[in-house]
Amino acid sequence: MEGLPPEALTQVAAYFQVLSEPTRLQILNLLRTGERNVGEIAQACGFTAANVSRHLSLLTQHGLVARESRGTAAYYRIADESIYALCDLVCGNIARQLERQAAGRQAFVQATPKAPRSRPR
Structure with missing residues (x-):
């Protein structure tokens, strides 16, 4: 993205905005x-x-999905397979973040002294 003019960055942001909807990712x-x-x-x-149909329209507008009419039906397919590399990269990053967070919580739990239990009277 380095050196891109604001207009191009707007297009990049719109592309990522299309990917920000869980239904479209599904x-x-x-x-x-x-x-x-x-x-x-x-x-x-x-x-x-x-x-x-509404989601497919957006995906088609941004070049992620291609549409082909056959008779009365429209068939959709991935237009750019690189979308999966991008999604896999993001998913891997999220998984690593979650692992670090879990490790940090585990270290905190192990370092915290346990409070003595009070006995019922």
Whole structure:
């Protein structure tokens, strides 16, 4: 991103904003196994076809998903496989952060002296 003008950074931010919605991430993850139509995606995700269509429209506008009409159905597939490398990179980073946090909590628990238990009277 170094040296990008503000207009380009706006486009980068919009791209990441599309990825900030869990439903769209779920759709992308589902399309990892192959192309599907709206009904198949809606059924697999548990969302309405209208909701899935709205998300697919945004994903298509930003070049993440490609649409192909076949008869009365539209089929969607991943347009850029590099999205999975990006998502895997982010997921790995989050996993490492959670591991560090868990280790920090464990160290705190081990270092904290236990309070004596009071005896019931």
